[in-house]
Amino acid sequence: MLYLHLDPGFKPFQDKIIKFNTFKFPAGELHIKDIVLPATRSKEVTITHRIKNSDDLMLILLAKDVLSNMGMEKINLFIPYLPYARQDRRTAYSEPLSIKVFTTIINNANFNSVSILDPHSDISTALLDRCYTIGNCSYVHFSINKINEVYSFHTEKKPYMISPDAGAHKKVTSYASKFRHMISGLIKCDKTRDTATGKLSGFDVYTDNLQGKPCLIIDDICDGGGTFIGLAEKLKKKNAGSLYLYVTHGIFSNGFDELSKHFIKIFTTNSYQNIDNPLIKQLEL
DSSP states (O other): OEEEESSTTOOSOOSSBOEEEEEEOTTSOEEEEEEEOOSOOOOEEEEEOOOOSHHHHHHHHHHHHHHHHTTOSEEEEEOSSOTTTTOOSOSSTTSOOHHHHHHHHHHHTTOSEEEEESOSOHHHHHHSTTEEEEOOHHHHHHHHHHHHHHTTTOGGGOOEEEEOSHHHHHHHHHHHHHTGGGSSEEEEEEEEEOTTTOOEEEEEESOSOOTTOOEEEEEEEESSOHHHHHHHHHHHHTTOOSEEEEEEEEOOTTOSHHHHTTOSEEEEESSSOOOOOTTEEEEOO
16 A cells, blocks of 8 residues: 655654655636655555635645546545545535535546544445545543543542533544443533524533533534534533543644633644644544
8 A cells, every 4th residue: 555645744664655745826826836756556546635614625626637637546545534524514505515425526636535533424325435444432432531641540529521522422422432431410501593503502501510520521513613612511500520621622722721721631633734723633544
């Protein structure tokens, strides 16, 4: 297997890496050139990238074209963070089904396989052809273990696992069952959101007293962080101890100032970006 890492800061595979160069034409079009294949008889390659904008998507398509032209018979794609996965339903007739538009582009490129990490919903995987999902179970396990280390594995300080909303309940419940010996229990929560504006208007925490124990909120994506800040405030009113957050895909579009007021530590992977911040414990893929 050969690997073409289009993001220079993201190299999840270290063996048989393809070298290349890219540039932009004055009008803004991307170009990829000078591709050098390692000495091997392999005809299979995996392209990896962290997609943040349309240029990143275009670069993937250009790379796919040139690798096909160079005789690669199987071309796989690894995009750990799947863009548009949260736009997986129409809330109005005049709005696009964005995830369908995005996955159609990927499907038309006809990759041998497309691998994604911890998808937002089953809709994404259903729309992608030859899709393989990578779970985040080991990263959740690491996060729980690190919290228990802080409290020297005292039974009375095992963290509560917090499911933030209905969309997370099924997945977080499965983690709570798997790691039941490491936690004090599972607490389910819900949030109320205005579908027209996207604004959050309230949270429900289905317990009366968190007994001063640490709490770990688990979710797939943190963008602006409003969900977790609002939920943290509600958990504190329920007598929560120190608060921790695990998210697989850390976008953090509003920075860390507000989050740092509520959380002791945030665990996340490098699926979207590399982060250097004392609040963040980043787990490399």
